[in-house]
Amino acid sequence: MLFDPRPKQNKKDLFDRENELSQFEESIQKSPLTVVTGIRRLGKTSLVLVGLSNKPSVIIDLRGVAQSREGLYRRIEFGLNEFFKQHSNIWKKIKDQLNRITGVQAMGFGVSVSWGAKKADLVQLLKTLEDFDVVLAFDEVQYLRGPIGKELAEVLAHLYDHSRLRMVVTGSEVGLLYDFLGIEKPEAPLYGRHFREVKLSRFNKTLSRKFLEKGFEQIGIQAEHDLIEQACSQLGGIIVWLVNFGLKCQEKGPFEQIILEVLEDASKLLLTEFNKFLEKHRPGDKRIREIARAIARGENTWTKIKAFVEQKERATIPDTSLNRAINALLKASYIEKTIDGRNIHYGLADPVLAHALLRR
Numbered sequence: 001m002l003f004d005p006r007p008k009q010n011k012k013d014l015f016d017r018e019n020e021l022s023q024f025e026e027s028i029q030k031s032p033l034t035v036v037t038g039i040r041r042l043g044k045t046s047l048v049l050v051g052l053s054n055k056p057s058v059i060i061d062l063r064g065v066a067q068s069r070e071g072l073y074r075r076i077e078f079g080l081n082e083f084f085k086q087h088s089n090i091w092k093k094i095k096d097q098l099n100r101i102t103g104v105q106a107m108g109f110g111v112s113v114s115w116g117a118k119k120a121d122l123v124q125l126l127k128t129l130e131d132f133d134v135v136l137a138f139d140e141v142q143y144l145r146g147p148i149g150k151e152l153a154e155v156l157a158h159l160y161d162h163s164r165l166r167m168v169v170t171g172s173e174v175g176l177l178y179d180f181l182g183i184e185k186p187e188a189p190l191y192g193r194h195f196r197e198v199k200l201s202r203f204n205k206t207l208s209r210k211f212l213e214k215g216f217e218q219i220g221i222q223a224e225h226d227l228i229e230q231a232c233s234q235l236g237g238i239i240v241w242l243v244n245f246g247l248k249c250q251e252k253g254p255f256e257q258i259i260l261e262v263l264e265d266a267s268k269l270l271l272t273e274f275n276k277f278l279e280k281h282r283p284g285d286k287r288i289r290e291i292a293r294a295i296a297r298g299e300n301t302w303t304k305i306k307a308f309v310e311q312k313e314r315a316t317i318p319d320t321s322l323n324r325a326i327n328a329l330l331k332a333s334y335i336e337k338t339i340d341g342r343n344i345h346y347g348l349a350d351p352v353l354a355h356a357l358l359r360r
Contacts, residue, residue: 002215003246008046009053015211015239017047020198024051027196028135028168032160036170037177038200039333039349040273041240044170047200048137052168056090057135058083062143072148073115076122081110083134094128101125122155123162130164137168142176149180153189160193175331202237205229211239215246216254223254231259236351241266267356274353277332281325287313288325289357295335296354300345302326 001013008014014021024047027034036044049059060079065071084091091109098106103120105112113120126136136159144152159165171177181195182188203211209232216223235241241262248258274292278285287309294308305326310317326346329335336349348354 001218002211003219003243003250005240005243005247007049008043009049011050011053014043014046014050015214016203016207017043017200020047020200021051023196023198024048027198028052028055028166031194031196032166033156033193033195034166034168035177035181035195035197036168036200037174037197038172039174039202039238040172041238041350042172042200042202043239044172044200045139047198048139048168048170052135052137055135056083056087056129056132057137058129059137059139061139063140065143067144067146067148069115069119069148069151072144072152073113073120073122076125077111077113080113080125084109084111087132090129090132090134097128098125101128123158126155126159126165127163135166135168137170139170140172141169141180142171142173144180145176150189153180153182157189157193160190173332175327175333179331203239203242204237205232208232208235208237208242211242212246215243216249219246219250221249221254223249227254227256227259230256231262234259234263234352234355235266238350238352241352263352263355266352267359270350270353270356274334274356277334281328284321284325284328287317287321288328291322291325292329292334292348292353293357295346295348296357300347302344302346305346 002015004013011021024034024036028051036048038044058079059082060075062075065075088109095106098104098111101121101124103114103118104125111125113125138152141152156167159167169177169180171180179185180190182191185191209228212223212228212231231242231245235245244265245258245262248261252258278288281288290309290312291305294305297308299305299308306317306322309322326335330337333349334353335346338345338347
């Protein structure tokens with residue numbers, strides 16, 4: 001069902017991602033490392049789950065992971081144990097081997113992974129799976145930063161060079177994900193490793209309309225054409241907002257007020273996330289917020305943004321300071337940059353964020 005709010009696991013429930021799915025399936029056959037990118041709530045996890053549905057795969061969810069070795073190792077332990085529950089045949093073949101790995105203890109149908117002084121050898125632990133055509137998937141890997149992010153990157157680099165394992169990483173904060181991959185950092189563990197990238201984009205209005213029409217057909221609801229068009233215009237082609245709209249229509253009926261309810265709920269969530277992002281950038285958080293508000297108001301060039309923010313701060317802003325703040329928003333995928341010849345324009349990656357920023 002298209003309006004199921006959970007990540008999709010069946011190809012028939014994945015709407016209009018045939019090209020991206022084909023790219024993904026080809027990549028995991030031919031490349032040691034596949035990278036799936038796209039802003040939040042476009043269905044990256046669904047694409048990965050559907051693409052790996054016929055392959056043995058360990059899914060390690062890194063959303064909200066604590067910035068500690070314990071946090072990382074617990075997530076890896078959980079992902080492995082979920083895998084072993086589903087693949088008892090593999091477990092039986094390697095459990096004795098697992099007990100010989102430093103910091104790893106096999107018990108029942110799972111492993112205990114140590115993060116203390118005698119920490120687990122993650123490379124050897126994950127290499128036990130290479131003879132079984134297993135794919136390792138790390139979802140939202142950009143949440144890992146600092147020493148812990150580097151530790152995982154070193155593990156992936158070693159596996160890239162010295163194993164037959166294929167790996168997938170996803171990220172919604174694309175600039176930070178590229179930092180993890182070390183694209184422009186020769187000192188980074190993964191620098192220079194070739195990877196294939198699968199990019200997910202927002203639905204345009206035509207696809208948004210078809211998505212809603214098919215979803216309403218599946219649940220037996222007749223929605224007015226004008227209502228669907230209005231929802232497509234205001235919800236920005238973000239799949240989760242479209243799904244939430246469909247679910248609320250199923251619950252309360254297809255009324256115009258439902259769009260406002262979805263926008264309000266989405267705004268609260270987006271602002272909560274945005275404020276957490278801003279907390280990491282103090283004392284520059286107020287300037288970053290005003291830059292986002294400027295873009296939300298349609299001030300979409302560097303010159304217009306600078307004029308808007310200087311008016312708010314009542315002071316001249318150094319160009320380097322403004323560039324640093326804009327780059328912070330770009331790295332976290334809150335804004336997007338388009339280049340047309342010599343002209344550069346900025347826009348919000350999720351148009352619903354404009355509704356949130358301008359109402360508050």
